[in-house]
Amino acid sequence: MIRRLGVIGGGAWGTALAQVAAGGGEETLLWAREPEVVGSINEAHENAAFLAGYPLNPAIRATGDLADLGACDALLVVTPAQHMRAVLGGLDGWARPLILCAKGMEEASMKLMHDVAHEAQPNAAIAVLSGPTFAHEVAIGKPAAVTLAVEDRALGEALSARLARPNFRPYLSDDVVGAEIGGAVKNVLAIACGVVEGRRLGQNARAALISRGFAEMTRFGLARGARAETLAGLSGLGDLVLTCSSESSRNFSLGKGLGEGRAAAELLADRRTVAEGAHTAPVLKRAAEAMGVDMPIVAAVCALLRSEASVDEVVEALLSRPLRAEGF
Numbered sequence: 001m002i003r004r005l006g007v008i009g010g011g012a013w014g015t016a017l018a019q020v021a022a023g024g025g026e027e028t029l030l031w032a033r034e035p036e037v038v039g040s041i042n043e044a045h046e047n048a049a050f051l052a053g054y055p056l057n058p059a060i061r062a063t064g065d066l067a068d069l070g071a072c073d074a075l076l077v078v079t080p081a082q083h084m085r086a087v088l089g090g091l092d093g094w095a096r097p098l099i100l101c102a103k104g105m106e107e108a109s110m111k112l113m114h115d116v117a118h119e120a121q122p123n124a125a126i127a128v129l130s131g132p133t134f135a136h137e138v139a140i141g142k143p144a145a146v147t148l149a150v151e152d153r154a155l156g157e158a159l160s161a162r163l164a165r166p167n168f169r170p171y172l173s174d175d176v177v178g179a180e181i182g183g184a185v186k187n188v189l190a191i192a193c194g195v196v197e198g199r200r201l202g203q204n205a206r207a208a209l210i211s212r213g214f215a216e217m218t219r220f221g222l223a224r225g226a227r228a229e230t231l232a233g234l235s236g237l238g239d240l241v242l243t244c245s246s247e248s249s250r251n252f253s254l255g256k257g258l259g260e261g262r263a264a265a266e267l268l269a270d271r272r273t274v275a276e277g278a279h280t281a282p283v284l285k286r287a288a289e290a291m292g293v294d295m296p297i298v299a300a301v302c303a304l305l306r307s308e309a310s311v312d313e314v315v316e317a318l319l320s321r322p323l324r325a326e327g328f
């Protein structure tokens with residue numbers, strides 16, 4: 001029975017998921033790295049640093065000590081992808097479920113988050129929660145649906161029953177790899193769509209980029225063993241459409257800045273919030289090349305992030321590729 005949920009990570013998404021977990025009045029413990037986030041949640045029932053202006057359920061309590069999570073039945077793990085290994089390593093021999101909510105690939109190892117979590121905590125059962133979910137909307141109870149991927153069906157049903165709220169619907173899957181690849185790849189494609197917006201290339205170009213980006217996501221996903229239906233579902237196409245269409249997306253906004261001619265280094269300097277696509281793009285490009293998977297849009301985003309080419313040069317390169325048949 002999964003009753004008591006804990007959350008690792010006090011950014012916008014960890015906070016919104018704590019709000020979901022506490023939605024029925026269940027006490028929910030959230031670990032945050034920043035003492036000011038712990039103070040703000042416990043004293044003002046708000047996360048002023050990462051989700052300002054959204055009142056939180058008083059059943060959410062914050063802590064700065066990972067050991068306090070020891071009484072939880074399962075943990076939602078909501079750190080940025082590059083920090084997940086280190087933070088999970090701080091748990092003392094965890095043997096209960098971990099629900100991974102970060103969207104990315106580890107730069108150093110080229111691994112997906114479930115592999116990283118398994119290496120950090122080999123006795124934990126792993127689930128992945130991913131889908132089209134801006135934190136600020138979930139935090140105030142606007143309707144949302146996610147993919148909840150876990151190999152063990154009984155565990156999936158228990159986690160789904162615990163997480164489901166009237167306005168928050170998990171859809172079960174056993175395709176952990178597919179759910180993770182959709183979330184990781186869409187962040188890179190959202191940067192590309194932001195570039196289209198910033199450079200004012202038009203709505204047609206954006207729709208073409210979403211479609212051809214989805215073809216790249218599908219080619220890469222199938223090569224890594226994902227199922228096509230997962231990539232076309234909430235955690236893949238659903239999230240791709242959301243983040244490629246809104247300045248609420250940090251990745252889209254980063255791309256918009258690039259499209260307006262600003263340098264990546266300037267856009268990424270001093271930011272406190274995470275744009276995962278900037279970290280995922282280079283490792284995704286390397287992983288795709290290693291498998292012989294063609295991902296020209298991902299390569300174009302990498303070139304822009306490294307300031308190796310101008311926006312006009314990468315657009316010209318994409319438009320002058322040989323004509324080919326549609327499909328994956």
Ligand SMILES: NC(=O)C1=CN([C@@H]2O[C@H](COP(=O)(O)OP(=O)(O)OC[C@H]3O[C@@H](n4cnc5c(N)ncnc54)[C@H](O)[C@@H]3O)[C@@H](O)[C@H]2O)C=CC1
Nearest residue numbers: 010011012013014033050079080083102103134135273274
């Ligand atoms: N914000 C959103 O709407 C959604 C975010 N996600 C994913 O959730 C994950 C977390 O993102 P957010 O909660 O939005 O973060 P955020 O951008 O709101 O906050 C940054 C987070 O990074 C953490 N951090 C910074 N340096 C760190 C370090 N050295 N070690 C550990 N943690 C560190 C901060 O403590 C903070 O929790 C990301 O993978 C993101 O893609 C997924 C769905 C929705």
Ligand SMILES: O=C(CO)COP(=O)(O)O
Nearest residue numbers: 131132133134249250251
């Ligand atoms: O993953 C998200 C929505 O599903 C949030 O997107 P950004 O990280 O681009 O803001």
